[in-house]
Structures are given as C-alpha cells and as structure tokens.
Amino acid sequence: MKLGFICPNVPGHINPMTTLARQLQARNHDVVFLYSSEAAGLPCVPVDAQDQVHENMPEISKMKGDEAFQFAAQVMMGQSELILKSLPDVVQKSGVDALLIDTVQFYAELGAIQLGMPYLHVAAAIHFDYSGQTPFCLYGRPHQTTPEALARNREDIAKFTQILNGANAGIKAHAEKVGLEIDWNDPSSTVSPLAAISQVPRAFDYESSRWPSQFHLTGPFHDGNGRAHLDFPWERLTGEPLIYASMGTILNGRVDVFRTIVAALAKHKDVQLVLSIGDQLDPKQIGKVPSNTIIVKRAPQLDLLKQTSVCITHAGLNTVLESLAQGVPQVAIPVTFDQPGVAARIMDKQTGVVTSLDKLTPNHLSDLLNEVLTNSSYRKNARELQNAIAEANGLAVAADLVEESLGVTDTIQAVR
Secondary structure (H helix, E strand, C coil): CEEEEECCCCHHHHHHHHHHHHHHHCCCCEEEEECCCCCCCCCEECCCCCCHHHHCHHHHCCCCHHHHHHHHHHHHHHHHHHHHHHHHHHHHHHCCCEEEEECCCCCCHHHHHHHCCCEEEEECCCCCCCCCCCCCCCCCCCCCCCHHHHHHHHHHHHHHHHHHHCCCHHHHHHHHHCCCCCCCCCHHHHCCCCCEEECCCHHHCCCCCCCCCCEEECCCCCCCCCCCCCCCCHHHCCCCCEEEEECCCCCCCCHHHHHHHHHHHHCCCCCEEEEECCCCCCHHHHCCCCCCCEEECCCCHHHHHCCEEEEEECCCHHHHHHHHHCCCCEEECCCCCCHHHHHHHHHHHCCEEECCHHHCCHHHHHHHHHHHHHCHHHHHHHHHHHHHHHHHCHHHHHHHHHHHHHCCHHHHHHHC
16 A cells, blocks of 8 residues: 655654654555655655745744734645645656655645545654543643643634634635535644554553544554764764653743753753754854853754753653653743643653743752652653553554555455
C-alpha cells in the first residue's frame, strides 16, 4: 500500500512523522510526503505552493499565548486551503492509496473525504480531547473531574472552536463548493473514523473513560535515525552535570528568555549549560556567558539528552518525550500551542517543575533548577516514565494500528 503523509514542515512534526513512515516502509509499504521538499531522505512530492509556516516563522517565533495560537491557526488554515485545492491532482499523480494526516494540519482531511479515500489522523503534538473529560491541551488546566472542572473544559473547547471558525473562511468556501456538509461547531466531526493515533504514552496521559474507540495512545515515535548530522563541540563538555536548554524550533525568537536562562545557570557554579537557540537569533545576541556554556543554533538533542541531568524546555511534546525516554527530569516554560497541556502532565506525573514566561527571572529559574537537581523524586518519576516508554514500544504499536485500520495486516504478514 502507498501511504501519503501530510504534516507541517517543522522538526517537531516532521521528525515523528518520518520516523513512523520509516517503520511502515520497513514493512514493505511505499511512503511519500506530500507538500514537503525534504523529509529525512524519504520520498517527497513538493508542490508549487507557498510554505506559509516557514514564511511566517520570524513573526510567530516572538509570540506567546492565545496571540500565537490565533496567528498560527490563520497560517495553518491558509496552508490547508492550498492543500485542499491541489490534493486531487497530487493524489492522482503520486498514486497514494491512503493518507496519514497530522492533526494540526486542520481540515486537510476534507480533501480525503472529498476523494472518498481512507485517512488516518496522527497527533505529533498532544492530542485534542473534544469530549471535555480531560483538560483541553491549549490551556494547561489540572485534571479534575468536578462538575465545575468539566464545564471549564467544555468552555475551553468552545474557545478553541471559535478560534478555528475565525480562521477557516476559505476552507468553508471550498467545502461548500465541492458539496461537503461539515459541522463547523464540532471539531471532532472530521476526525478519522478509522484511527486517531497519539504518540503520547498512556503512562504520561490523564485517565479518561470517554475516548472514542478509534483513538489510541501508543508511545513516542523514536528510532534514533533520520536526524541531520550536526557538528557539535563535544570536546568542550567538562564532565560537570549537564543542563540542556532549548525553546524548540518555532517559538524561539525571544532573546530575553535565553538571556534569563544563561543568567540563571551562572548562579550554579558546578554545572555546565548547553543552550540551543534555533535559527531566529544570532548567538552573539545572548551576550556574555560563562566559559563552560555552549551556545549553538541547533544541537544533537537525542545524543545530548543521554548525558543530561536536567532539561530546560518549552514543554514541546517531542523534547519532553525524548527527555523522558532518557529518564531526564524537566524544568518547563510553556509558551503556547499544546505546551501548557504538556507542562500540566509534567506537573501531574511529577517529572519536573513548571513556570511561565511571566514569572521567569534568573533567581526564580535558578531556584527551580536547584529544586529539580536536589530532589531525587523528579528523576525517579522520570525514570519510571522511561521504563513505561520502553515497554509501550510506541513506534511498532503505531505502525500496527495503521495496518490494522487500513485492513492490510494479513497481506503484510503473508509477505513477511
């Protein structure tokens, strides 16, 4: 079977999706990334259309909270509108039999519905719970089951729906043009009826009895392959406890945040900092740093985490799961998107501590780091998640679910 992948062209989505694609390719499926010019060496079908995500990255990188999500929703909807207009021709030329669509490529599934072809949803970021039984990921609420908490969850979903409806005029017009009737007030109405797969491990998520039957928690999509080789000054590592800090690949345009991290670490004389700042800033903008601080634009994150004592993170799902897969506790500074929801799970599972940009000062961050370094319970809990992740075998389970949902399991087993 030939499987077409659609996801945003940013590392936090491309990395897990290409990992899943490699697993399926190893099972004798053809895979191709649609609307991508590069996908870790996998086949691509680049389309002559604007990459609105990268075009708007400098502006998004400095935003936070609802402002960032509202702007990003406009960008993603614009990208989805271009996808919907071209997808029939792209599918015909590429010969794909089914689509695997990242959940944040909002409404791209309408193209599959229009064509009458099977599609699955894959959540590279935290999954969206539209039932209201657990906190909606954008707002980072604690998980509670009181009537007041459940009502608040529903209010958050309504707020999210309002944001989507404020950005999807072009998509609505396309749906009407091709004769699709969509309940725009119910974001779950277009979720794949075959499978919605999340790379969150069950041990890191909230308990709920209301998940739809096609929803599956698997575990992270990690295989150690597919990342670009990055030069890194390994010889500069001193052997001191290593603190790895990254604010991700999208919301990394605020130099004040990086300066605060450096100032906080300067208060800890017995540790070393590796700071990954991304592509929006020049390391020289950070200013004077201690001699054992290493600042790079991009870091070999998977390898560094194997040597890390604490990860300072924006609470992006992939960085947190990669930290947990190595038993590394976190200091989380969520900015927007699903990061508040990831941070809330860090608090719930006690694998680290959480603060906010509004509270971020060198003294406050230094105190939080000291708490995680000296309180062994955080590392103990992170290592318990490490074991749960290894046992979950999320990548293989996700590939199994793709095959089962598309009805190709027996065929593939016969080939094997």
